[in-house]
Amino acid sequence: MSQGSAIVWVNGAFGAGKTSTARELQALIPGSTVFDPESVGAYLAHLLPPEEFAAVADFQDLVAWRRLVPETAAALLAQLPGTLIVPMTLLREDYRDEIFGALAARRIGVHHLLLHLEETILRKRIEGDDAEGRAAQWRLDHIDAYRRARGWLAQDAVAVDTAELTPAQAAARILEVVRSGTARCRIVQDPVSTRDTLAAAVLFFDDQDRVLLVDPVYKPGWEFPGGVVEEGEAPTAAAVREVAEELGFRLDPARLRLLVTDWEPHRGPRSGGLRLVFDGGRLTDRQRADLILPDAELRAWRFVSEAESAELLPLNKCKRLAAALRARAAGEQHYLEAGASDPF
Incomplete structure (x- = not known):
């Protein structure tokens, strides 16, 4: 050994x-x-x-x-x-x-x-x-x-x-x-954070306005593409970096539009802090065909309707997605706390 x-x-x-x-x-x-x-x-x-x-x-x-x-x-x-x-x-x-x-x-x-x-x-x-x-x-x-x-x-x-x-x-x-070494699990994961974090997620859509979710290998349930913003990094730069790492294509930061800012209370490891959700626009047939997932992080991707997402996402992310879809439809930006637009 x-x-x-x-x-x-x-x-x-x-x-x-x-x-x-x-x-x-x-x-x-x-x-x-x-x-x-x-x-x-x-x-x-x-x-x-x-x-x-x-x-x-x-x-x-x-x-x-x-x-x-x-x-x-x-x-x-x-x-x-x-x-x-x-x-x-x-x-x-x-x-x-x-x-x-x-x-x-x-x-x-x-x-x-x-x-x-x-x-x-x-x-x-x-x-x-x-x-x-x-x-x-x-x-x-x-x-x-x-x-x-x-x-x-x-x-x-x-x-x-x-x-x-x-x-x-x-x-x-x-x-x-x-x-x-052939049996070693190739899971890529950052150390558990003990502090609140800033994270950026990007929503991509297909022609039916279904949203893209990815399936991480290191935790149960599905996720939005994106991740934690590194120290000194701009949220849009983090979004571009995470999309390149997770989906294999270069995202034009000019396409990003902020939909939701959600403050998430700290409930345990990897939770707590500000969560930004950006609209990344619709993916073309070519972009969908060229998606490349990193084996050590993601095992699958799929487009889902809002109703289907309820079976795949935890409740806090379901609330965040619902608010993001409303903001996208109205051309607005929404601020949330713990997934609620009215924290009081």
């Missing part, structure tokens, strides 16, 4: 052998530590009111779990620098974005490995396991979820087929992959 702290995330279906493989991997990496995020779920089961915990089908659905896992991992690496081995099934892409993005914001590299078994072999292994019946049945019930997740997992993780491998052999194979 190279110098510096990093995480080896061992993913896979429930029953794929992650825990036993992680123990073998720990023996191969001097000074490494195993962190099982299930312990965070067990802690929350004792900490949260019973009705709060019972309201979710899986502890991964708890916001607290998804926030505490990267925080705990970072704290462990601060205490025990080196390699942190995390054996944990992670089948929802948005949860992966949230957790891995939080780690990337702390400059913690993640190597994403997937222990893979064909479904028939996986079922036989689970059914032949010594685990009590309820645990085995729970694993079988989640095979469908693993099958549905295989599409995005194949793009994000390096798979290690363990059908013919012992846990020790699987661990040795994982170590080879980690040393090669």
Whole structure:
């Protein structure tokens, strides 16, 4: 292993052998530590009111779990620098974005490995396991979820087929992959800011007046093109820079027209400060065909109607978009606080 702290995330279906493989991997990496995020779920089961915990089908659905896992991992690496081995099934892409993005914001590299078994072999292994019946049945019930997740997992993780491998052999194979660097997630993310920030977003439209959204790899949900204004940088210059980095084309700053200024209260990392929304105009067919997304930041783009955006954007950005569309239609500029035009 190279110098510096990093995480080896061992993913896979429930029953794929992650825990036993992680123990073998720990023996191969001097000074490494195993962190099982299930312990965070067990802690929350004792900490949260019973009705709060019972309201979710899986502890991964708890916001607290998804926030505490990267925080705990970072704290462990601060205490025990080196390699942190995390054996944990992670089948929802948005949860992966949230957790891995939080780690990337702390400059913690993640190597994403997937222990893979064909479904028939996986079922036989689970059914032949010594685990009590309820645990085995729970694993079988989640095979469908693993099958549905295989599409995005194949793009994000390096798979290690363990059908013919012992846990020790699987661990040795994982170590080879980690040393090669091919499993390292290429997430580009700035450190978490503890201060309010100034950010500039640009709205682009198609011929149907649908707005362009992009899907970041480092956090759940969709976003407007744009980003944080750097120290000493003009907001329009930041908008031009971010569009070039995210969409791959040079934006004429003369095309930009300010639609909305929104003051966002500080609710946690990466939130808080002034948010400027500019109108970037309509994209031509040629511009749409030439869009180039950076693999380490964005995985997709699409044009959506205002109604469709409600399914993709958080509430604060939905409010901001609605105000921007009203301002664009009226040829005005709107000032908001926390997404509201009347803060009182």
